[in-house]
Amino acid sequence: MTVLIAIALTLVLAGGVAVVFSDDPQRQAVTLSVYGLLMTVLFFLLAAPDVALSQLGVGMVLVPLMVMLTIRKIRGHR
Amino acid sequence: MSRALRFWVLGVGVACFGTILVLAFLAMPHFGTSHHPYRDLAVPASVAHGSANVISSVNFDQRGIDTLGEETILFGSVIAVAALLRPAENEEKKEDPGRRVPFQATRMFGYVLMPVTLIIGIDLVVHGQVTPGGGFQGGVVLATGLHLLYVAGQYRSMEKLRPMPLVEVSEAAGTAAFAALGFAGIGVTGAFLANILPFGSFGQLLSAGTVPLFNVGVGLAVASGCVVLLAKFFEQVFLVEKAGGDT
Numbered sequence: 001m002t003v004l005i006a007i008a009l010t011l012v013l014a015g016g017v018a019v020v021f022s023d024d025p026q027r028q029a030v031t032l033s034v035y036g037l038l039m040t041v042l043f044f045l046l047a048a049p050d051v052a053l054s055q056l057g058v059g060m061v062l063v064p065l066m067v068m069l070t071i072r073k074i075r076g077h078r
Numbered sequence: 079m080s081r082a083l084r085f086w087v088l089g090v091g092v093a094c095f096g097t098i099l100v101l102a103f104l105a106m107p108h109f110g111t112s113h114h115p116y117r118d119l120a121v122p123a124s125v126a127h128g129s130a131n132v133i134s135s136v137n138f139d140q141r142g143i144d145t146l147g148e149e150t151i152l153f154g155s156v157i158a159v160a161a162l163l164r165p166a167e168n169e170e171k172k173e174d175p176g177r178r179v180p181f182q183a184t185r186m187f188g189y190v191l192m193p194v195t196l197i198i199g200i201d202l203v204v205h206g207q208v209t210p211g212g213g214f215q216g217g218v219v220l221a222t223g224l225h226l227l228y229v230a231g232q233y234r235s236m237e238k239l240r241p242m243p244l245v246e247v248s249e250a251a252g253t254a255a256f257a258a259l260g261f262a263g264i265g266v267t268g269a270f271l272a273n274i275l276p277f278g279s280f281g282q283l284l285s286a287g288t289v290p291l292f293n294v295g296v297g298l299a300v301a302s303g304c305v306v307l308l309a310k311f312f313e314q315v316f317l318v319e320k321a322g323g324d325t
Contacts, residue, residue, distance in 0.1 A: 002110070049210035050133040053202065057218030062304060065225065069311040076315065 001045070008042040015039075029067040036060035128277035129286035134206045138292035142271035145292075146256055149299060153253045156303045163310040169317045180231045188230025195223030203297035207286035213296025220297070221304030233312070242309060245302045252299025259288055259295065 015035040022028040036059025043052035079087075107113055124135035137145045165171075179185075199220035206212030227236040263272035278285035 050131075050212065050215065053211055053215035054218060057215065057222050061222045061225070062218065062308070065308065066311055069308075069315050073311075073314045 005042075005045050008038070008045050011038045012042050025071050026068070029064045029071065032067065033060050033064040036064070125280070127273055127286055127289075128280050129289055130208045130281045131206060131210060131212070133210070134212045134289050134293065135286065137212065138289045138296075139273050139286070142260065142292070145296070146260060146271070149253050149256050149296060152300065152303050153249070156249065156306050159307055159310050163314050165313070165317055171313075171316060180229070185230045188226045188228075188232070192223055192226040192230070195226060196220060199223055199297075199301070203293055204290065205283070206293035206297075207289040208281055208283065213293040213298075214300050216293070217297040217300025217302075218304060220301040221308070224305060225308060228312075240305050240309065242306070245305050245309075248298050249302035249306060252295045252297070252302060255295035256292060256299070259291055263288075 012035070015031070015038040019028060019031045019035050022031045036055060039059055040052045040056045043049075043055055120136055120140060121132055123140055124132040127135060127139055129135035129139065180188075199216045199222075201216070202211035202219055203213055203216030206216065224236060224240060227233075227239065260271040263274055264270050266272065266274040273287040273289070275287040275291070277287050284290070
């Protein structure tokens with residue numbers, strides 16, 4: 001279990017770095033969504049399924065979708 | 079402020095914050111030990127009120143006032159987004175949002191998973207007191223499930239499935255139900271948000287007293303809130319400036 005948690009933590013770290021270093025905001029929304037999934041796995045492994053469920057919906061779908069729509073709006077203005 | 083000075087201010091801030099954070103982490107109980115004072119109090123309290131899901135019990139029974147705060151924050155945020163993203167005077171709705179037909183596999187994915195996701199969402203809301211999940215999680219899953227229709231390229235059908243006036247009312251109704259349950263607690267026992275219903279049998283659908291009612295209210299509020307939130311963002315994407323607009 002400790003090994004799994006360590007792997008999940010490392011993946012979350014890598015995911016966070018990937019989000020920060022994604023240059024194009026549109027791609028960033030996608031990496032953010034993947035980061036949300038990695039966080040979900042971490043919460044699940046840390047025996048917090050309730051938080052994992054919230055994270056799955058909010059972090060993986062709602063926030064990236066809002067970012068995507070905002071970017072589409074901004075691009076439409078140019 | 080010059081660039082060099084800004085970096086110095088940032089450096090001092092990061093150093094102070096980092097030091098305090100490290101000190102705080104060092105004083106914390108070690109990770110993964112069996113020393114859990116909060117658990118030792120919360121679990122018996124939850125079991126005494128017939129909730130198999132301790133998290134739900136903490137959220138809606140033991141610390142209901144915190145959750146009411148969270149509900150209000152969500153409610154306020156949705157209202158703020160709705161106010162900020164309202165159409166400007168020189169904007170009008172595009173007649174055709176330029177429908178692009180997604181891949182057949184993507185459409186299939188949306189059509190198949192939408193009903194499944196909606197059922198999972200309802201299941202999470204109503205079983206919140208028994209298994210992991212509850213009003214918030216279920217509500218978010220419900221809102222997500224609805225938007226799978228957008229993924230399937232059916233924005234118009236999705237719009238028809240969520241009549242905005244109804245969704246806005248149900249968001250307010252869900253939040254109001256939470257507060258009403260709180261006042262019902264005052265009426266019966268004299269304590270705000272007190273658990274006033276029979277606790278039922280542990281692990282059954284009808285157990286944990288008022289917790290399932292809170293879950294349904296929060297589920298309604300969160301699902302509608304997320305739908306309103308996303309609807310405002312969608313609306314913005316499909317807004318265009320009127321011909322001859324200045325800005």
